[in-house]
Amino acid sequence: MSTAQMHGPPLGRRCKTANSGALSEAKLTGQLHGAFCASPRLKLDDPTSLAHIRMMKNLPVIACSGTVLIVAVFAAVWSVRDTDALSPSTFAKETSQKESDMSAGTTPPYRSSVVGTDFDFITADDPSAFDRLDFLGFQKFEMPDKRGTGRPLVQNAYVFDAYFKDGTKIKIAVDQEFGSKEAAEQDASRYGAPLGKLPPLYRNIIRHITVNFGGSDTTAFAEDKGHFFTIYSGNASKRIDTHDLEETFFHEGTHASIQAAYLESPDWKSAVSRDGSYITKYASSSEQEDFAESALFAYTIIHHPDRIPDGDREKIKDMIPNRIEFFRRVFSGELKLQTGSTDGA
């Protein structure tokens, strides 16, 4: 999904779908980006699973408080962005579309940035700005879970504030299934370091991450305008073993931070157009994945070029030079955030 807004006062309206037997009614308690139910933002808590939310993408119309609205609004704003987990059909469709749009391009040299390369873009030894965790309490939090478990979106979680030495702060909400504050804190402590290795710009924008228990084969996903991402503790363990957790955080952190401000910008679109190629197959699956995949390659080329073998480095610089320059300008502060586009608050 790309725009769930997880804060703000509930609307308390009831919206009825017009033609779905499976999904007859949804209670709107928040707001949806894009003028839905007289409000720019939406959150759903009844029915409450992310699977439910995604089902709504397929409905042609929704009658909301007596008003029929085109669900294209939904389709445009709700889409889960995973690290490497598009469904085969979606992937094929989006890839086909992209390839036809960019017929002059070259075949992507890598499958994906995080698990499709042997590079260690960000290392365990890299300095981290992480300082400490403070426990805020066992409290209600929106805990999206794409596994379709049927559990409510809003549930009790162990919530911590992660503080960083540059003055930034990110909430970490940990699944109640960990069973105790101590177990939750032990897990949350694994995520402070990788969060502290993100560009400071990212930490200024990301509001929180949520951690679901288990899910060793369930990949992380991010929400761009809500500025958060969700990870699975089992999958995080695997990524730690393969030295990929930092890269996963960077990928999801890109979606959750700067993407909303820049994805539609002329600077980014121009860079994509001038490059004419995608650096990974996953990048070719959607504009959002292109943005996040390219950001990690660019960041490494800019800050740690020695971590990429010479031949690969030259190939990357040759394929996406304009995207690299775009991200250089973003990371350096030369290209400012677009006014009003990160107002998710």
Ligand SMILES: [Zn+2]
């Ligand atoms: Zn992604």
